[in-house]
Amino acid sequence: MRPESVAWERAAEVREAARGWRRVGPIDEATDQAIRQAFPDPCITPSAVWRVLTAGVLAAVILCTFGAFFIAIRPGTAALQVLLFLFAGACLIATDALEASPRSARRGVAGATSLLGVAFLLIGLGLFLTETVKMRYEGAIDVLLIASVLAWGLGCWRWGSPLFAGLSAISLFLFLGRLPQARALWLLAGAVLAGTAARRLDGARWAPSHRRAAAIVVAAGLAGAYAALNVYSLDEHLLEQLRRFAPIATAPPRGLFILAAVATAVVPLAILVWGARSRRTFVLDTGIVLLALSLVTLRHYVHLAPLWVVLTLSGALVLVLALAVERALRRAPGGDIAGFTADPLFSDDRRQRALQIVPVVAAFTPAPAAPAEEKGFAGEGGRFGGGGTSEKF
Amino acid sequence: MAPDMNPDVVSAIARLRATNVLSGGQAALFERVARRQLVSVRLEVRVLLYLGVLLLASGVGLLVAEHHREIGPLAIAAAIGLAVAASLLWVMRKAPAFAWGEVEPPNVAFDYVLLLGLLLVASELAYVEVQFTVLGPKWPHHLLLVGVVYLLAAYRWDSRTALGLALTTLAAWRGISISLIAGSLGPGDESALRGNAILLGASYVAAAALSVRWTRKPHFEEVFANTGLVLLLGGLVSGALEDESRWVAWLAALLVVAGAVMWLSFRLGRALYFVQAIVAAYVGLLRLLFEPFRHTLSSIPFLLASLLGIAVLALIFATHRRIRER
Numbered sequence: 001m002r003p004e005s006v007a008w009e010r011a012a013e014v015r016e017a018a019r020g021w022r023r024v025g026p027i028d029e030a031t032d033q034a035i036r037q038a039f040p041d042p043c044i045t046p047s048a049v050w051r052v053l054t055a056g057v058l059a060a061v062i063l064c065t066f067g068a069f070f071i072a073i074r075p076g077t078a079a080l081q082v083l084l085f086l087f088a089g090a091c092l093i094a095t096d097a098l099e100a101s102p103r104s105a106r107r108g109v110a111g112a113t114s115l116l117g118v119a120f121l122l123i124g125l126g127l128f129l130t131e132t133v134k135m136r137y138e139g140a141i142d143v144l145l146i147a148s149v150l151a152w153g154l155g156c157w158r159w160g161s162p163l164f165a166g167l168s169a170i171s172l173f174l175f176l177g178r179l180p181q182a183r184a185l186w187l188l189a190g191a192v193l194a195g196t197a198a199r200r201l202d203g204a205r206w207a208p209s210h211r212r213a214a215a216i217v218v219a220a221g222l223a224g225a226y227a228a229l230n231v232y233s234l235d236e237h238l239l240e241q242l243r244r245f246a247p248i249a250t251a252p253p254r255g256l257f258i259l260a261a262v263a264t265a266v267v268p269l270a271i272l273v274w275g276a277r278s279r280r281t282f283v284l285d286t287g288i289v290l291l292a293l294s295l296v297t298l299r300h301y302v303h304l305a306p307l308w309v310v311l312t313l314s315g316a317l318v319l320v321l322a323l324a325v326e327r328a329l330r331r332a333p334g335g336d337i338a339g340f341t342a343d344p345l346f347s348d349d350r351r352q353r354a355l356q357i358v359p360v361v362a363a364f365t366p367a368p369a370a371p372a373e374e375k376g377f378a379g380e381g382g383r384f385g386g387g388g389t390s391e392k393f
Numbered sequence: 394m395a396p397d398m399n400p401d402v403v404s405a406i407a408r409l410r411a412t413n414v415l416s417g418g419q420a421a422l423f424e425r426v427a428r429r430q431l432v433s434v435r436l437e438v439r440v441l442l443y444l445g446v447l448l449l450a451s452g453v454g455l456l457v458a459e460h461h462r463e464i465g466p467l468a469i470a471a472a473i474g475l476a477v478a479a480s481l482l483w484v485m486r487k488a489p490a491f492a493w494g495e496v497e498p499p500n501v502a503f504d505y506v507l508l509l510g511l512l513l514v515a516s517e518l519a520y521v522e523v524q525f526t527v528l529g530p531k532w533p534h535h536l537l538l539v540g541v542v543y544l545l546a547a548y549r550w551d552s553r554t555a556l557g558l559a560l561t562t563l564a565a566w567r568g569i570s571i572s573l574i575a576g577s578l579g580p581g582d583e584s585a586l587r588g589n590a591i592l593l594g595a596s597y598v599a600a601a602a603l604s605v606r607w608t609r610k611p612h613f614e615e616v617f618a619n620t621g622l623v624l625l626l627g628g629l630v631s632g633a634l635e636d637e638s639r640w641v642a643w644l645a646a647l648l649v650v651a652g653a654v655m656w657l658s659f660r661l662g663r664a665l666y667f668v669q670a671i672v673a674a675y676v677g678l679l680r681l682l683f684e685p686f687r688h689t690l691s692s693i694p695f696l697l698a699s700l701l702g703i704a705v706l707a708l709i710f711a712t713h714r715r716i717r718e719r
Contacts, residue, residue: 014405017427026419034414039405049664050713053671057709060675061702068695107710204400279432288437292444308455315448319509322441323502329434330500336431342501345426345433352436353504356443357557357616363447364512365561368568369533 001160005099006207009160011041012106013208020346042102051108058112062091066120077131084124091117099159114159118151138244145175160209162216169193169220173227177242183228186239190225194218201280219286222271226290229263232297261301264294279339402427435501442505450512457520466524473517480510488550495612496551504554511546511555515539515562536566553616560620564593569624583635590628597621615663622654622666626673633677640680647677659712662719667712675705 018035021027027035046054066087075083091113098110125147129140152168155161172193176185197217200206206214227233234252252260268291275283299310329335329342336343344352406427410420425431453476457469484507487499498504522528522535543559546552567589601617604610629650632643651674658666678701683694 010401013399013401017399017402017405017423021419021423026422027415031414035405035409038409038412038414046713047664047718049668050709053668054706054709056672057675057702057705061699061706064695064699064702068692068699070692071690071695072692202400204404208399208401279429281432281434281437284434284437285440288441306459308452308459310452311448311455312452315445315450315452317445318441318448319445319505322438322445325434325441326438326501339430340432340434342435342438343433344435345431347433347435349435352439354553354615356439356504357554359443360508360554361557361561364450364508364558366515366536366539366565368565369536 001158001207001210002100005105005160008041008043008102008105009208011039012043012045014039015041017346020348023348024344024346043106044103045106046108051106051111053108055108055112058109059116062087062112062116077127081124081127081132084120084127088117088120088124091120095159110159111161114155114161114164118155118164121151122148142175142178145171145178149175156210156213160207160213162209162213165213166216166220169217169224173220173224174242177239178244180243182239182243183234186224186228190221190223190228192221194221194225197221215282219282222283222286222290226267226293229260229267230293230297231257231260231264232300234260264297268294276338276340399427438501439505442502446505446509446512449509450516453513453516457516466520470517470521470524473513473520477510477513477517480506480513484510484550491549492551493609495610498551503550504552507546507550507552508554508558511543511558514542518542533566536562540566547613548610551610553613556613556616557620560597560616564590564620564624567593569593583631587628587631587636590624590631594621594623594625594628598625615665618663619665619669622669626651626654626669630673630676633680640684644677644681648674651677655712659716662717664716664718667716671705671708675701 015036018027018032022029022032066083069083070080073079073083095110095114095117098104098113104110122144126140126144129135129143130137135143148171149168152164152171156164156168172189173186176182176189179185194217197214200214201211201218203211203214228239233239234257251257268287271283271290272287275281275285275287295314299307304310305313326342329337329340335341403424406415406420406424409415410417415423453473456464457473460469484503487503489496489499518535518539522532528534540559540563543555543562547556547559568586569590597617598621601614601621604613604617626647629643629647633640633647636643651670654670655667655674658664658670679698682697682701686694
């Protein structure tokens with residue numbers, strides 16, 4: 001990243017923190033103003049809504065322009081590659097210029113051009129390998145995945161996009177999945193990625209966006225290592241199916257199966273312990289997701305009770321657990337236990353509550369009533385909703 | 394996802410303390426948070442509560458779907474009724490007094506227990522209808538009943554979540570699916586659904602305006618207006634793209650409504666309304682650009698779409714520069 005971009009980001013971090021302090025109340029308007037003057041940020045920073053809109057419209061402009069050129073010149077494969085590389089080059093050069101200007105660095109335009117630039121580059125490379133070099137399909141995929149790791153990684157390093165770090169990590173795991181001993185490589189790569197990136201999470205020398213990218217890499221590394229250890233993934237040969245020539249599936253040795261079963265139970269708990277001890281909420285969140293996956297794996301192998309009992313009891317258990325944690329934290333002296341609190345601190349609690357409407361409505365809105373069914377009610381086969389499911393009785 | 398410790402903020406606090414911009418007490422509190430010595434798990438508690446409600450509601454749904462014959466209709470109806478009573482009694486006991494203004498929930502769990510109670514009410518009503526055929530051939534009206542229950546609960550307990558559910562459930566009663574992925578308004582006659590979507594959308598937008606004008610839960614405005622605009626603009630876009638005989642009229646109507654929404658959103662300082670309107674207008678205008686070339690492969694409409702996009706970007710930048718967001 002350019003040094004001036006890093007400086008703008010650091011100032012923006014402080015101003016964002018000050019906005020939180022002002023929102024909750026510990027500082028007044030004058031202090032907020034003084035902080036803004038002490039940490040000037042020349043960048044125009046629209047809200048997420050504006051950034052997404054701008055990025056979406058610019059992406060439409062670029063794709064329509066590409067479509068216009070494609071139809072106008074009706075290129076053969078060689079000319080199409082040139083066109084793709086030209087668009088990639090134009091997008092990447094534009095990104096660099098946009099990122100250098102405080103007027104455009106945070107408006108969403110650079111995000112759209114960088115994403116499309118790398119995508120054009122990779123598609124062009126894929127065509128070049130298969131059509132010009134006449135590389136075999138399997139070999140071309142390998143080269144493309146390595147290029148993807150590097151391109152997204154370099155994009156993250158240059159422009160500080162955490163999304164690119166995630167795409168780079170995913171490409172790396174997909175490439176490793178194609179090699180012999182994929183499972184061991186996933187485990188090793190996951191551990192190395194998580195361990196290395198975790199050491200950079202609080203690094204003052206890193207730009208804030210690079211630290212966020214490191215957090216994404218930690219989560220991706222943990223998820224990759226867990227996927228390698230999960231007993232269902234081992235049993236169903238999920239990683240081995242990524243290989244060029246998937247071996248004939250045989251049952252894993254009993255010892256390995258037991259080891260994987262133990263790891264499936266232990267790894268999420270270990271991640272939760274790490275998250276609690278380091279007080280990193282994103283590690284805690286990763287642990288919670290992996291623990292949920294382990295419980296689903298357990299249910300797959302051990303049928304303790306019918307599914308409705310498992311769902312109802314686990315739902316009740318999760319509710320009680322959440323309520324107990326919140327109550328305990330709220331009643332603790334000072335409002336915190338071991339550094340954890342249920343208080344929103346300086347985050348925007350109203351915004352969180354407003355955002356919760358979206359998943360609730362998405363999950364619980366009943367299916368629309370079909371007008372045709374209104375005429376002929378059969379009494380037994382109607383579809384109902386509203387209870388979280390589209391019940392069929 | 395952000396790393397929890399922020400070295401930039403830590404060093405800034407030290408500098409602000411040294412220059413007396415922050416007091417000792419302020420600096421100590423802020424530093425404790427920035428150094429990750431005090432961490433909020435409020436979001437995690439919320440996510441767990443949401444998951445708990447999701448799992449419980451799914452479990453109850455499965456129970457009544459798979460085992461209603463073994464357990465017996467009365468037993469199931471009574472069991473769900475008990476769960477409803479328990480949830481809603483807890484809500485009533487904890488709820489602050491009614492007010493037309495915004496009322497803070499007593500704790501983070503309040504909204505979720507209310508949600509659970511309401512979802513169980515919906516399950517109970519659906520189950521009773523299937524077992525005892527109360528509404529008969531008019532069974533889709535149970536969605537109306539559920540929607541009204543959600544709406545009343547939203548007002549009584551000041552829940553935007555319940556209001557969002559009420560509005561989408563009422564849309565479902567009229568056969569409309571509010572989904573960003575579906576690509577259509579729902580199953581059934583397109584023109585009837587379009588009419589329903591536009592009418593319902595317009596009435597939600599009117600409700601948003603009245604909420605503010607009469608100061609009756611004015612903070613519900615955004616939920617009413619955003620849902621209403623999705624329906625209203627979605628209905629008009631659907632007419633402009635899918636009605637082969639009258640698409641020009643639909644497009645004209647869409648442009649008028651989108652223009653009005655953009656102007657109003659600019660005056661009100663509501664970015665999300667502006668975004669919905671400009672996206673709907675852009676999608677509608679694409680039909681106008683591509684229509685003359687529908688039987689030939691030409692680069693001209695793509696070029697025009699690109700130029701239109703640049704004009705839209707210019708409008709976005711100009712609006713963002715001048716709008717005073719609330």
